[in-house]
Each structure stands twice: as C-alpha cells, then as structure tokens.
Amino acid sequence: MLARQLTIEELASEIPDGSKVALPPDYAYCALSAVRALIRQQKRDLHLVGVPSLGFQADMLIGAGCVATVETAAVTLSEYGLAPRFTAAVKSGSITMMDATCPAIHAALQASEKGIPFIPLRGLIGSDILKNRKDWKVGNNPFADEKDDPIVFLPALKPDVALIHAPIGDKFGNVWVGVRREQMLMAHAAKTTYVTVEEIVEGNIMEDLQLKAAAIPGIYINAIAEAKNGAWPVGIPGGYDSDHQHLKGYVELAQTAEGFDKYLNEHIYNSKAEAAE
Amino acid sequence: MSTVLLEEILINAISKNLDGLGHIAVGASSPIPGAAALLARARSNGSMRVSILGSEDNNFFSDGGKEIFDIAGQGRMDAFFLSGAQIDGKANVNLVAVGDYNHPKARFPGSFGSGYLYFVVPRVILFRLEHTPRTLVKEVDFISAPGFSDDDVYRPGGPYKLITDRCLFRVNKQKKCFELESVHPGHTVNEILEQTGFEFLLPDNEVPETETPDEATLKVIRGEVAREISEIYPSFASRVFGIK
Numbered sequence: 001m002l003a004r005q006l007t008i009e010e011l012a013s014e015i016p017d018g019s020k021v022a023l024p025p026d027y028a029y030c031a032l033s034a035v036r037a038l039i040r041q042q043k044r045d046l047h048l049v050g051v052p053s054l055g056f057q058a059d060m061l062i063g064a065g066c067v068a069t070v071e072t073a074a075v076t077l078s079e080y081g082l083a084p085r086f087t088a089a090v091k092s093g094s095i096t097m098m099d100a101t102c103p104a105i106h107a108a109l110q111a112s113e114k115g116i117p118f119i120p121l122r123g124l125i126g127s128d129i130l131k132n133r134k135d136w137k138v139g140n141n142p143f144a145d146e147k148d149d150p151i152v153f154l155p156a157l158k159p160d161v162a163l164i165h166a167p168i169g170d171k172f173g174n175v176w177v178g179v180r181r182e183q184m185l186m187a188h189a190a191k192t193t194y195v196t197v198e199e200i201v202e203g204n205i206m207e208d209l210q211l212k213a214a215a216i217p218g219i220y221i222n223a224i225a226e227a228k229n230g231a232w233p234v235g236i237p238g239g240y241d242s243d244h245q246h247l248k249g250y251v252e253l254a255q256t257a258e259g260f261d262k263y264l265n266e267h268i269y270n271s272k273a274e275a276a277e
Numbered sequence: 278m279s280t281v282l283l284e285e286i287l288i289n290a291i292s293k294n295l296d297g298l299g300h301i302a303v304g305a306s307s308p309i310p311g312a313a314a315l316l317a318r319a320r321s322n323g324s325m326r327v328s329i330l331g332s333e334d335n336n337f338f339s340d341g342g343k344e345i346f347d348i349a350g351q352g353r354m355d356a357f358f359l360s361g362a363q364i365d366g367k368a369n370v371n372l373v374a375v376g377d378y379n380h381p382k383a384r385f386p387g388s389f390g391s392g393y394l395y396f397v398v399p400r401v402i403l404f405r406l407e408h409t410p411r412t413l414v415k416e417v418d419f420i421s422a423p424g425f426s427d428d429d430v431y432r433p434g435g436p437y438k439l440i441t442d443r444c445l446f447r448v449n450k451q452k453k454c455f456e457l458e459s460v461h462p463g464h465t466v467n468e469i470l471e472q473t474g475f476e477f478l479l480p481d482n483e484v485p486e487t488e489t490p491d492e493a494t495l496k497v498i499r500g501e502v503a504r505e506i507s508e509i510y511p512s513f514a515s516r517v518f519g520i521k
Contacts, residue, residue: 051342052390053387053389073390074387074388074389075386076305078305078306082384087384090381090384091382091384099387099388100388100392101391101392101393102342102390103343103346104392106341106342106343107343121393122350122396123392123393123395123397123422124392124393124396125426125430126420126423126426126430127420127421127422127423128419128421129373129420129421132378147429148429149429179338180341181342182342184341185341
C-alpha cells in the first residue's frame with residue numbers, strides 16, 4: 001500500500017488545534033520544518049509530550065502561542081542555556097505543566113503500545129513530581145509476598161499525533177530511524193504519526209534486512225513529506241550538525257517577547273520559500 | 278609538580294568512589310563526572326563499562342531512550358551522577374523550580390531521569406560546583422527526587438557522596454544526612470559551615486584535606502581522559518586541558 005505523500009504545509013494542516021503531540025528531543029530527529037508550518041498555521045492549545053524531553057521546537061511553539069500544556073521530563077536547550085520562551089511561559093502561568101521523569105514517559109507510551117490501560121513504575125514515591133501529577137496513582141504491588149510494596153501506576157499515554165523526522169522513507173511510508181528507537185515507540189503508541197524525511201528513496205526499505213531492523217513500517221504512518229534539511233536549525237545524528245550560529249542567535253532574541261517576534265517574522269512567518277515548498 | 282587544578286582534584290576524588298564497579302553511567306552536562314568515570318575505567322584493567330549520554334564513542338545503548346532506565350531498573354548500573362539547582366540536608370534534589378511550583382521565581386529544565394534513577398542506582402554521586410547557601414539549602418522548594426524513603430518503599434539505590442567546589446560529603450544512611458568527609462586544598466571547615474545552608478555531621482577526628490592526584494594519575498587525566506572527554510565536551514577540554 002502506498003503512503004500518502006504531502007507537502008509540509010498539508011501535513012501540518014492535518015494536525016488540529018488541541019492535539020496531544022509527541023515530539024522527540026533535539027538529539028533525535030526533530031521535524032522542525034513541520035513545526036514552523038504549525039506556527040505559520042497558528043495552531044492553538046497543543047498539548048506537547050516530550051519523549052522524554054523537549055528542546056528548540058517546544059520553545060518556538062510555546063513562544064508562538066501554540067501551546068496550552070507541556071508534559072515532559074525537561075525542556076532544555078542543553079549548552080545554549082535555559083529555554084527562554086518556555087521559562088517565561090511557566091513563570092507567567094500561560095502554560096500548564098505536567099512534569100514527569102524520563103522513564104515515566106517511556107513506560108506510559110509502552111502501555112499504549114501494548115494496548116493496556118496502565119503500567120507500573122518504580123521510583124517517584126515521595127517526589128513532588130508525583131505529588132503534582134493527579135493522573136498518577138500509588139497502589140500496591142499485587143504480587144508482593146507479605147509486606148506492602150507501594151508502586152506508582154501510570155495511565156497509558158496515547159498522543160493524538162507523533163511528529164517526527166527521519167533520514168529516509170520510501171513511497172510505502174516505511175521510515176528508517178536508526179538507533180533512535182524511541183521514535184518507533186512514539187509511532188507505535190500514538191493514534192497518528194506524521195513524518196518528514198530528508199529523502200524519499202527508491203524501492204522498499206523493508207526489503208533490506210539491515211534497514212528493516214531499524215525502520216517503522218508504513219502501517220503506523222498517516223502521511224509522509226519530504227523535507228531536505230528538515231531538522232534545521234537542529235542537526236540530525238549521523239547527518240548534519242546543528243546550526244550553532246543560528247541557534248545562538250535564536251536564544252539571544254528569544255530572551256524577550258519582542259525579540260522572539262522578530263525571530264518569528266524573519267525565520268518563520270516570512271519564510272515564503274519554505275511555505276511554498 | 279605542575280599546578281593541580283580544582284577540576285583535577287574533583288575528577289580524582291570522584292573516581293576513587295567508582296573503583297571496582299562494573300558499569301558507570303553519566304548523564305547530560307557532566308564533564309567532571311564523565312572524566313572521573315573515564316579515569317576509573319582507565320585503571321580498571323578492562324573490567325569497567327562507562328556510558329556517557331551525548332557521546333558516540335562511549336554510549337553502547339541501542340534500544341532507544343528507555344534502555345538506560347531499563348538497565349538501571351534491572352540493577353545493571355552501579356553508579357550515576359545527579360546535580361540540582363538546590364540540594365538539601367536530606368539529600369533531596371531539586372531540578373525544577375525555586376519558589377512556588379505553579380508561579381516559580383526561577384524555572385529550570387526539569388527532573389529528567391532523577392525521579393527514577395535516584396531510587397534504583399546503588400551509588401548516586403551528587404555534584405554541585407557552586408557551594409553556597411543558595412544551592413545547598415535547608416529544604417528544597419521542589420523534590421525532583423527524595424534523598425531517602427520510608428522503609429516500605431523499594432529503594433535499592435540512593436545518595437552516596439556529595440561533591441562541591443569546596444569539599445566532599447559522605448552520606449550517613451542511618452541518620453539520613455551528610456557528613457563532611459574531606460575539604461579541598463585551600464578551603465576550611467569554618468568556611469564550609471558558613472557556606473552550607475543545611476546542617477551536617479562532622480567526623481570525630483580532624484577533617485582531612487581532599488587528596489591531590491599523584492603524578493601518574495595526573496598524566497592519565499591530562500592524557501587519555503582529556504582526549505576522550507573532548508569528544509563530548511570540547512569547550513571544557515579546551516579550557517581545562519588545553520585540548521583543541
């Protein structure tokens with residue numbers, strides 16, 4: 001079965017306001033060109049899920065007013081410092097935080113992956129992460145011998161959308177993600193998965209067993225769009241490096257709302273070339 | 278002997294707490310713990326594994342972001358490092374916010390894996406290179422991960438040491454608090470008392486000075502460790518070791 005091939009703008013237009021959107025961290029494969037399209041289309045009330053943390057793409061979406069809720073183990077720009085629009089939004093109370101810890105996000109996605117309602121996880125008891133997560137519960141290990149064995153139960157986390165990037169895909173919608181297998185988990189767990197790829201290659205990825213071992217089959221993929229340098233200004237592992245000058249410039253501008261607006265106008269709203277692609 | 282840097286004293290002191298272990302993992306933004314793990318591995322005669330987040334040369338994980346946590350949950354990770362915007366006298370770690378959680382005065386990236394790894398990794402070494410009453414506080418504003426748990430909570434892991442730019446504390450598990458182990462060269466116990474926001478135990482005998490690495494150790498730190506750490510932390514390796 002052939003995959004639906006869309007332009008980046010068409011792909012973004014299929015993600016409605018209010019969607020729960022799972023995104024990978026900066027060191028995986030981020031679909032920044034699609035994120036810019038979401039911003040251009042002025043999406044609202046998105047619920048971002050960091051798998052397990054978020055970076056530049058979340059800071060941009062938050063700054064552009066697209067986000068209502070952030071569910072993540074962290075929002076970090078690593079060596080570039082604190083994420084300025086995220087920090088400002090938390091301080092002003094304009095977004096709702098659902099702080100987590102990395103393995104809780106992975107585990108809750110695995111529950112969705114298996115189609116089960118919840119999953120237990122060690123740790124967390126006595127933390128303020130747990131205290132602030134009314135959707136998580138502490139129960140007793142039903143297999144404990146004699147003594148009580150309290151353990152945290154996490155409800156299955158089922159994003160409406162997983163939005164990811166990848167080095168290559170094919171016309172059947174098969175997508176190679178290499179060692180970034182959490183992107184496979186995201187596709188398994190989410191209701192829909194949208195992918196941008198550096199290149200749509202000839203042939204069928206699944207016919208090459210080495211590629212197949214690290215590929216998401218097309219059955220999970222709702223649509224695919226080709227986006228050369230689609231992670232820019234973030235890099236991709238094994239591909240291109242981050243655009244350090246650009247990211248540094250972003251962080252400087254994004255320290256203020258006015259500076260961020262300037263960035264939006266220059267690099268996102270007025271990026272006609274990208275919008276026309 | 279050439280001048281020994283604080284970073285080298287810290288790398289050496291941390292590494293002494295890792296000898297004999299099988300697998301050390303190092304998280305993000307941790308050049309000194311990373312170098313300490315590589316130093317411990319260098320003298321382990323090939324019996325130690327080190328995995329460093331963000332590294333391509335020293336990261337063997339192949340099953341996605343969850344694997345490092347799964348491996349820790351199974352007991353296959355012996356030591357890990359945590360820092361915090363605030364650390365308190367009960368070894369609670371705060372990576373989230375200062376002030377009220379819903380209207381914070383300062384907001385940091387978030388808890389990352391701390392809320393899990395602190396419970397399951399036997400030897401968690403805390404490090405905070407700003408040792409002031411602002412960072413080492415009486416009580417953290419947000420507990421990303423608690424230092425100690427009630428007896429009924431599954432807790433094979435927890436805090437082992439706390440190292441700062443002034444001193445090294447050990448953890449007293451019975452009394453659930455820190456105890457001063459050694460003071461870095463150039464620093465005093467009185468200064469530690471003044472600059473620490475929480476109460477801690479003092480040993481019965483005089484507090485020793487943190488050991489300065491010997492020539493042979495310095496050679497390894499400035500040689501293979503410096504080269505390896507520059508792959509992940511080029512600006513740190515350039516500043517401390519002059520590696521370009």
